[in-house]
């Protein structure tokens with residue numbers, strides 16, 4: 070799609086405070102434009118260092134046409150390589166995770182060291198210099214044990230995010246956590262419908278009875294204000310710092326990735342996001358007790374983390390086609406916590422499993438209606454400010470492409 074055609078689509082009327090036009094949720098040409106503008110130009114959570122503790126441990130991060138190998142090298146550091154053989158392009162690594170001394174291409178058996186350099190290629194001409202060849206490197210950063218990848222050759226900077234989120238990240242000691250559970254939820258809807266749904270809680274009361282029992286939501290001021298002050302006054306005694314980073318503020322600096330941090334109260338009976346309000350796992354990092362609050366982190370447009378005092382739930386929303394997306398959820402607990410002794414997987418994952426299944430249902434229904442010829446942008450409520458911000462950011466990101 071050229072710029073003139075894109076301008077036509079954009080100018081085709083978006084009113085402030087209204088949802089997006091239907092074409093943004095179903096047009097393959099717009100989706101193509103989103104690839105370079107957003108998906109291959111954003112920092113996305115790929116996994117935690119504890120998933121690859123030993124030399125040769127690896128897992129794949131897959132996004133649309135791209136597959137990235139995250140691997141622990143011989144020197145103990147982590148590397149990220151495109152899963153593309155420099156011979157004739159085959160995927161080199163076929164298993165989603167494992168341990169390997171080297172990677173051997175299944176097509177003609179070229180083999181690669183864990184650092185991506187070419188180890189052996191048989192029957193090559195004499196002028197072939199294997200030192201010039203290796204797997205392509207992918208940009209990645211490790212922030213307190215959390216591995217983020219970026220598929221751009223010239224990625225945005227995470228420096229501001231690291232600087233401004235450091236005081237909050239430090240309290241939880243993300244570095245010494247581990248992934249207790251990971252689930253992938255395929256969703257038959259465009260990725261923006263999936264992300265919009267996560268961003269607003271207008272739907273929480275009708276769709277999430279379990280969540281609504283325990284969580285307040287900022288955009289619902291009656292409930293929020295009454296619980297927020299008491300929670301703030303309990304925070305310090307629990308070792309939680311007062312800190313807030315506004316997402317829109319972080320979006321203002323060109324060349325920097327967006328990020329956010331805020332804390333909000335749970336209903337008083339709830340120490341954490343559990344069914345009965347009780348503790349689910351050992352307290353994290355430097356946290357000394359329960360202030361009956363939870364923290365929201367955001368890094369990039371597709372990764373969110375909800376940090377309770379005893380566990381963290383990481384959500385990664387990715388497109389799988391122009392009409393489908395996926396939500397990956399990772400439940401993190403303290404690294405030394407023992408399954409079956411210190412935490413129970415069923416109880417730990419209960420809330421966000423039932424909530425995500427309900428979300429999937431309403432998101433898919435949303436896409437079905439958006440596909441109709443009668444769909445037209447609708448007026449957003451006072452509880453959907455976050456959607457307005459998301460749409461504003463989204464349209465400007467597409468425009469910059």
Ligand code: FES
Nearest residue numbers: 154156157174177
């Ligand atoms: S494509 Fe990998 S060895 Fe030929």
Ligand SMILES: [Fe+2]
Nearest residue numbers: 266267277428
């Ligand atoms: Fe929801």
